[in-house]
Amino acid sequence: MLGQLIVSSLVVGSIYALLALAMSITYKASEVPNFAQGEMAMISTFMAFVMLSSYGLPFYAAMLITVVFAFVLGLLLEFLFLRRAKMPTPLNLIVITIGFQLMLYGFAGWKWGSDQRQINLPFSESKVIFQNDIFALTELNLATLIIAVVVLVVIYLLIQRTKLGLAMKACQQNINASRMNGISANRIMAITFGISSVVGAMAGILVAPILTLDPSMMWDPLLKGFAAAVLGGMKSLHGVVIGGLLLGLVENLFGFYISIEFKSVVAFAIIVLILYFKPSGLFDKHYVRKV
Amino acid sequence: MAFFQIDNLSKSFGGLKAVDQLDFQVQEKEIFSIIGPNGAGKSTIFNCINGLYKPEQGKILFKGNNLIGRRPDQIASAGIARTFQNLELFAHMTTLDNIMLGRHLSMKASIAAVLGLSFKRSKAAKEELQHRRKVEEIIDFLELESARDQFVSNLPYGKQKLVELGRALALEPDLLLLDEPAAGLTQEEREDMVFWIKDIRDLLGITVILIEHNMQMVQNISDRILAINFGKPITTGTPEEVLGHPEVIRAYLGEDITQV
Amino acid sequence: MRNLKTDYFEDLQLFKDGLQLFWSAVLLLLLFALPFFVKTYYLTIINLMAVNVVVALGLNLLVGNTGQISLGHAGFVAIGAYTTVLLLKAGVPFIFALTASGLVTGLFGVLLGIPSLKLEGPYLAIATLAFGLAVTTVIGRMDFLGGRMGMNVPKISLGWTGLKYDQSLYYVIIIITILAVIATRNLLKSRIGRAFQAIRDSDIAASAIGINLTKYKLYSFGISAFFAGIAGSLWALYLGFINPTLFSFILSINFLVIIVLGGLGSITGSVMGAIVLTYLNLQLEDVVEIPILGDALLRFSELFMTATGVSNVSWFLTGFILILVVLFEPLGLYGLWLRTKIYWKRWPF
Numbered sequence: 001m002l003g004q005l006i007v008s009s010l011v012v013g014s015i016y017a018l019l020a021l022a023m024s025i026t027y028k029a030s031e032v033p034n035f036a037q038g039e040m041a042m043i044s045t046f047m048a049f050v051m052l053s054s055y056g057l058p059f060y061a062a063m064l065i066t067v068v069f070a071f072v073l074g075l076l077l078e079f080l081f082l083r084r085a086k087m088p089t090p091l092n093l094i095v096i097t098i099g100f101q102l103m104l105y106g107f108a109g110w111k112w113g114s115d116q117r118q119i120n121l122p123f124s125e126s127k128v129i130f131q132n133d134i135f136a137l138t139e140l141n142l143a144t145l146i147i148a149v150v151v152l153v154v155i156y157l158l159i160q161r162t163k164l165g166l167a168m169k170a171c172q173q174n175i176n177a178s179r180m181n182g183i184s185a186n187r188i189m190a191i192t193f194g195i196s197s198v199v200g201a202m203a204g205i206l207v208a209p210i211l212t213l214d215p216s217m218m219w220d221p222l223l224k225g226f227a228a229a230v231l232g233g234m235k236s237l238h239g240v241v242i243g244g245l246l247l248g249l250v251e252n253l254f255g256f257y258i259s260i261e262f263k264s265v266v267a268f269a270i271i272v273l274i275l276y277f278k279p280s281g282l283f284d285k286h287y288v289r290k291v
Numbered sequence: 292m293a294f295f296q297i298d299n300l301s302k303s304f305g306g307l308k309a310v311d312q313l314d315f316q317v318q319e320k321e322i323f324s325i326i327g328p329n330g331a332g333k334s335t336i337f338n339c340i341n342g343l344y345k346p347e348q349g350k351i352l353f354k355g356n357n358l359i360g361r362r363p364d365q366i367a368s369a370g371i372a373r374t375f376q377n378l379e380l381f382a383h384m385t386t387l388d389n390i391m392l393g394r395h396l397s398m399k400a401s402i403a404a405v406l407g408l409s410f411k412r413s414k415a416a417k418e419e420l421q422h423r424r425k426v427e428e429i430i431d432f433l434e435l436e437s438a439r440d441q442f443v444s445n446l447p448y449g450k451q452k453l454v455e456l457g458r459a460l461a462l463e464p465d466l467l468l469l470d471e472p473a474a475g476l477t478q479e480e481r482e483d484m485v486f487w488i489k490d491i492r493d494l495l496g497i498t499v500i501l502i503e504h505n506m507q508m509v510q511n512i513s514d515r516i517l518a519i520n521f522g523k524p525i526t527t528g529t530p531e532e533v534l535g536h537p538e539v540i541r542a543y544l545g546e547d548i549t550q551v
Numbered sequence: 552m553r554n555l556k557t558d559y560f561e562d563l564q565l566f567k568d569g570l571q572l573f574w575s576a577v578l579l580l581l582l583f584a585l586p587f588f589v590k591t592y593y594l595t596i597i598n599l600m601a602v603n604v605v606v607a608l609g610l611n612l613l614v615g616n617t618g619q620i621s622l623g624h625a626g627f628v629a630i631g632a633y634t635t636v637l638l639l640k641a642g643v644p645f646i647f648a649l650t651a652s653g654l655v656t657g658l659f660g661v662l663l664g665i666p667s668l669k670l671e672g673p674y675l676a677i678a679t680l681a682f683g684l685a686v687t688t689v690i691g692r693m694d695f696l697g698g699r700m701g702m703n704v705p706k707i708s709l710g711w712t713g714l715k716y717d718q719s720l721y722y723v724i725i726i727i728t729i730l731a732v733i734a735t736r737n738l739l740k741s742r743i744g745r746a747f748q749a750i751r752d753s754d755i756a757a758s759a760i761g762i763n764l765t766k767y768k769l770y771s772f773g774i775s776a777f778f779a780g781i782a783g784s785l786w787a788l789y790l791g792f793i794n795p796t797l798f799s800f801i802l803s804i805n806f807l808v809i810i811v812l813g814g815l816g817s818i819t820g821s822v823m824g825a826i827v828l829t830y831l832n833l834q835l836e837d838v839v840e841i842p843i844l845g846d847a848l849l850r851f852s853e854l855f856m857t858a859t860g861v862s863n864v865s866w867f868l869t870g871f872i873l874i875l876v877v878l879f880e881p882l883g884l885y886g887l888w889l890r891t892k893i894y895w896k897r898w899p900f
Contacts, residue, residue, distance in 0.1 A: 033673040081874055087881035090672060091620065095811045098804060099873035106866025110852065113860040215863075223680070223800075230677040265688045268681030272666050275678060279669040286669075291338065291375050291755050341759055367761035379756035381749050383816075391742075392749050396761035398742040402770065405741035406734050409565040415741060416563055423559045462760060 003134030005252055011141045013248025014148035018203035019225025020232065020240035021155065025196040027234045028172050029189055032093040036077060038222030039104035040197050041204030042215060044070040046108060048205050049119045049213055059122045066205070067198050074197030078190040108215040116212040125209045144206045151202050152241060158195070159237070168192055224251075224267070231271050233284025243282065247271075292355055294319040294498060295466055300349030302335055302522075309335040310346070311522035317466075322492055322499045324513040326506075326533070328542055332522035333502045334376055337468050341373050342366045353466065368396050372464035374455045376471045376502075382444040386454050389443055390429055393461025394422040429457045433487065449480040460491065467491065469501040473508050481505065485512055510534060518542070563740060565733065582725055586718040594721045596833065598789045601728040602782045603825035607809045608735045608818065609778025614807070615816030616739065617771040618751030622676050623663070623683030624806045627776045629798035630686060631656045631783025633696055636704050636793060645707040645788075649727075652784040653777045660776020664769045683803050687795040701794025704787045724785050731778060735818055738774070747771050748816075805832075808869075812876050814885025823884040831872070835865030 019037065026034050034040075047069045051062035081096050082088075123139035130137040159165035170178040171188050179185050203225070204218060211217045224247060232243025247267055255263035280286040293316040302310040309332040317323045325333050338344040340351055342363040351358040358366055372393075381389050400415040407413035430439055433453045438446050443454050452472065459467055472488065473481045485508055491497050503509050509516060509530065516533040518525040520542040526533055533539055556562070566572040586594060606628060613619050631652040638648035663682050667675055691699045709719035738744050746767045749757040758764050787793050805828070813824020839845040839861055852861045880886050 027673065031672070033676065081878065084878050085881070086878060089881075091614070091811070091815070092877050092881055094620075095808070095877050096874050098808070099870040099877070102866045102870030102873065104870075106863045106868070106870060109863030110856045110860045110867060113857040219800075223684075226673075227677055227681070230674055234673055261692060262688065265681075265685045268677075268684060272678045272681055275670055275674055276666045279671075279674060281674070289755065291334070291343065291377065291379060343755065343759075362763070363755075363758035364761045364763045367759060373759055375756065375759075379753045379759070381752035381756065383752055384745070384748055388745055388748075392745050392757075392762075393760055395742055395746060395749075400742060402738070402743060402774070405743055406737050408563055408737040408741050409733070411560050411564070415737075416560065419563060419741070420559050423562075427559075458760060 001256075004136065005256055006249070007135040007137065007141070009249040009252040010245060011144050011248075012252065013228075013245035014145055015203050015207055015221065015244075016224050016228040016247050017241040017244025018148055018151060018199055018206075019222060020229035020244045021152070021237065022196045022200035022203070023226055023229045024232075024234055024237055024240040025155070025199065026193055027229070028237075029168065029192040030082070030093065031090050032082070032097060033226065033229075033234070034077075034193075034196070035094065035097040036101040036104060037097075037196070037200050037225070038218030039101045039108070039215075040070065040073050040077070041200035041222075042218045043104050043108055044073065044197070044201035045119065045204035045208050045213065045217075046112060048201075049117060049208075052120055053117075063205075066201060070197045070201035071194040074194035075190045077197075078193040082193075083186060083189070105215050112215070114214060116214050119205070119208040119213050121205070121209055140206075140209055147202060147206060151199055155195070155199065155237070164188075164191065220264075224264075227268060227271050230281055231274060233278075233281025236281070236283040239281060239283025293317065293352070294321075294354065295500075296350075296352040297336075297340075298350040298352065300336070300339060300346050300351065302332075302339055302344055302346040308522050310339065313349070313519070313522065313524060315517050315524065315527060317498060317500060320492060320496055320498055321514045322488065322501070322512055324509045324516045325500065325502050325519065326504070326509055326516060326539075327519040327525075331520050331542075333519065334470055335522070337373060337470055337500075337502065340366070340371065340468060367462060367464075370462075370465035371468065372459035372462040372466075373468035374452075374459050374470055374472060376474070378451055378455055380443045380451055380455055380458075383442065385440050386430070386435055386438045386443055386446070386450075386457075387426065387440060389454050390426045390457045390461050391422065393429075393458040394426060396462060398422055426461060429460050432460075432490075433457050449476050452476065452480075452484075456487070460495070460497075464497060466498045466500065469499060469503075471502055471504065473503060473505050481508060484508075488512055506534060565736070579729075583722070586714070586721055591717045594717055595789065596829070598721060598724050598785075600826045600829045601724045602786045602789070603806075603809060603829050604728050604822050605731045605782035605785065606779050606806050607813065607821035607825045608731055609775040609782070610806050611810045611813075611816065611818070611821045612735065612739075612747065612778070613771050613775035615810060615814075615820075616744065616751060617747040617768065619667070619768065619771065620672070620676050620807075621679040621775070622800070622803050622807065623679035623681070623686075624775075624779050625798040625800065625802035626683035626686035627656050627660060627779030628783035628786065628802070629690060629793075629795070630659050630776075631780030632787035632793050632798075633690060633702075633783075634780070635784035635787050636702055637696075639705045639707065645723075649781065649784050653780045656780025656783065657773045657777035660772040660774075660779075661769050663776070664772030667772070668765055668768055680800065680803070683798075683800060687798050691795040697794065699795060701792060704791050704793060706791075707788065720789060724789065727781065727785060731781065732818060732822065735778075735821075739818070743767070743770065808873055810883075812873065812883050814883030817883075817885040819888065820883050820885035823888065827884060831869065832865070835868055836862070838862070838864050838868075 023034060023037055026032065044066055048062050048066040051057045051065050077100055081100060082093055085092055085096060123143040125138055125140040127139050128136045129139045129142055159168060167183045167188050170183055171185050175185050207221050228244040228247040229240040231247060232239030250270055251263050251267045254266050274282065295317040297313060297315050300310055300313045325336065327333055335344065339346045342361055346359065353369060353371065381392065398418055400418050404415045408415045408419065410416060430436055433456065435453055435457060438450050443451055473484050476484060488499060489512065492499055513530050515528060516530055517527045518533050518539045525538045525542060526536045566575060606624060610621060610624050613621055634652040634655045635648045638651055663679065667678050670678055690696050706716065709716060712719045746762045749762055750764060750767060754764055809824040809828045810821055812828055814820025839849055848864065849858060849861060852858050876883060
């Protein structure tokens with residue numbers, strides 16, 4: 001049983017990890033936890049649903065369109081709203097993302113009502129594809145793990161090996177110096193939000209079959225993703241991924257062995273406890289301002 | 292027993308020894324300057340005295356009491372006030388409120404008591420007014436009247452430096468630590484600053500330790516000077532002794548010039 | 552008009568001048584006369600506004616003045632509400648139940664403050680969010696708190712006033728709200744309020760001038776929670792029924808939105824934000840009822856969206872208004888008020 005628990009923890013954890021990564025990418029760039037992340041993922045998932053169900057597109061075409069859509073959504077948040085803030089203090093920017101979250105939530109409810117829908121992915125959540133004495137793996141489980149790993153690798157390569165990644169890092173370190181060295185910091189910021197939105201959308205599509213497709217579907221996963229990011233250390237990309245997996249593990253083990261009702265609360269309690277000793281998460285250095 | 296004394300103080304960041312087995316003493320009512328090139332560890336000394344950093348070893352004795360391990364607010368209440376190299380003002384508050392904050396330690400009104408602040412007879416109001424008078428004296432002293440009700444972030448740099456000095460004075464400290472009080476000031480403002488620092492010692496009887504790069508000012512104002520480099524003392528003595536010391540000249544101007 | 556001050560006390564007194572005193576008296580008179588010529592429905596709206604004002608005052612103290620974020624204030628309101636209900640059921644007189652609710656909630660505020668002392672930004676956000684979540688989950692599991700089903704709130708004895716229950720309750724809420732405004736104002740003008748703002752602007756300098764950061768951050772958490780507890784107590788009374796879902800994360804966000812909309816760090820802002828957002832929420836709830844515009848919206852929804860989901864327009868608009876405020880008036884309604892005042896003072900120049 002423990003083996004099965006660990007495997008399902010990894011599956012859930014990799015979804016948390018994707019959401020945490022999405023939050024971390026933009027947080028590193030802008031110091032703003034994006035509260036609209038979940039709703040952006042939700043809208044993108046609805047987009048995939050419409051492409052698949054209403055237009056009957058093949059899966060890969062629908063994915064492609066969804067990725068482009070998610071990217072543009074991220075760009076728009078940055079370009080239309082965040083960039084225009086008169087006083088870009090962290091709190092003001094947070095409130096902008098909350099406003100965007102409410103807008104998207106309202107829009108989705110308005111457009112699609114509160115009916116619960118089912119998204120049809122080419123991998124089923126019930127069909128077991130692999131089984132041994134210790135654990136069983138469904139098609140969806142496997143697809144989740146594979147997609148998560150692919151996204152992580154792509155993001156890693158993007159940041160470590162491309163000119164774009166270098167520019168993103170430069171802007172995180174010192175945005176004015178980057179501007180003076182010819183980097184269009186605004187464009188980089190918008191692209192960063194776009195990439196983050198795509199990563200979030202992947203998580204959205206992967207949770208949709210487990211949950212039902214409705215406007216509030218991402219609330220709980222996003223809170224967990226945010227918590228995972230904080231656990232790992234918002235600014236550490238590998239930290240947030242480990243944070244996601246850890247959170248999945250803690251939650252599932254506690255839920256199985258002790259109480260399913262309190263599993264979220266306990267997960268949060270553990271995070272608060274860890275933050276008490278490591279105020280900037282497990283893998284991020286605590287920064288003390290110099291005078 | 293010296294008024295203020297540092298014994299064998301060391302503080303490092305990672306492998307870098309910012310302060311390395313440093314000793315010095317300051318007498319009461321002295322103006323004592325610490326000089327040294329950038330990165331020599333001057334501000335680190337202040338941060339250790341003031342409790343922001345925990346040194347690895349050594350003692351900081353103030354009137355015979357060791358300050359190591361105390362929090363910054365406890366050190367402030369022991370009678371040590373300071374200013375900062377890059378200004379740490381309360382930017383969204385007025386000059387008046389900034390200096391009033393310097394009176395925080397002397398004011399005692401509790402949460403329950405301050406609820407009566409709007410009644411003239413209340414204890415909180417009486418206390419507030421009594422300290423307000425004190426603060427107005429400081430505003431007079433530093434000639435900050437025109438800035439009184441302005442937000443400090445809107446003031447010119449020179450005035451901001453004065454507000455910070457005023458806030459430190461409001462603590463009525465026995466020892467005042469000034470971190471580069473003249474940096475960024477115009478010639479005229481710097482001359483005024485020299486005048487005020489002397490007044491602070493002569494009229495208010497406050498002992499002053501200052502960090503400063505402007506040698507003319509240091510020479511003009513100090514009773515004694517400590518020169519340090521790489522966290523270690525080079526020499527201590529009167530301005531003439533220290534500023535003429537070959538090692539000091541080398542530390543400031545580089546190897547080649549002394550050889551010429 | 553007299554511009555020069557002759558006494559330092561003029562900076563402390565409640566009313567700047569006779570004119571301000573006059574207008575405050577008019578407002579007060581109006582508030583007290585209201586129950587005699589409006590319907591009960593409008594009184595409940597004002598009650599809700601007043602309760603939100605009390606929460607906003609406390610939250611603004613923590614967020615706007617001390618610079619600590621909280622995404623868990625609904626949890627504090629819940630603690631206040633449940634404490635009151637338990638005590639009222641036990642037969643404790645309301646005035647004691649109210650005080651106890653404030654104090655108990657304040658204690659929870661201090662308890663939450665302890666692990667949060669070193670936390671900043673998103674880390675503090677998560678810790679407070681976790682707290683809010685924990686409160687409602689735990690309450691939902693406790694049978695003596697009514698579990699998920701909730702509890703009825705006993706009516707308090709206000710018969711001695713000789714008025715109808717709703718009217719008396721309105722007076723109770725209004726009086727407490729006014730006291731809360733005055734208390735906050737005096738607190739912020741005092742050494743304690745200044746210490747809060749000092750921590751917000753530079754914690755390093757604050758500690759260097761002798762402010763004990765631990766003590767004052769806990770004060771701020773405690774006082775902020777105290778206000779939320781008082782508000783919770785009042786809210787329970789006028790709702791008459793409480794359950795855990797009332798105090799969701801969305802409510803915490805709603806409180807945060809109130810103070811940002813009103814103006815961070817400003818008492819006037821807290822009051823204006825609470826009044827305007829409460830009104831807006833109520834108006835947008837039945838957006839289809841609005842004449843002409845509502846019809847057009849419904850037609851549009853049938854064509855392009857869904858008619859069943861039309862109530863969701865309120866979310867969309869709230870979000871949009873929120874963004875507009877931050878983009879164009881970052882100091883919130885208070886900033887707008889200040890600018891209008893300056894404009895009229897200078898007019899016609």
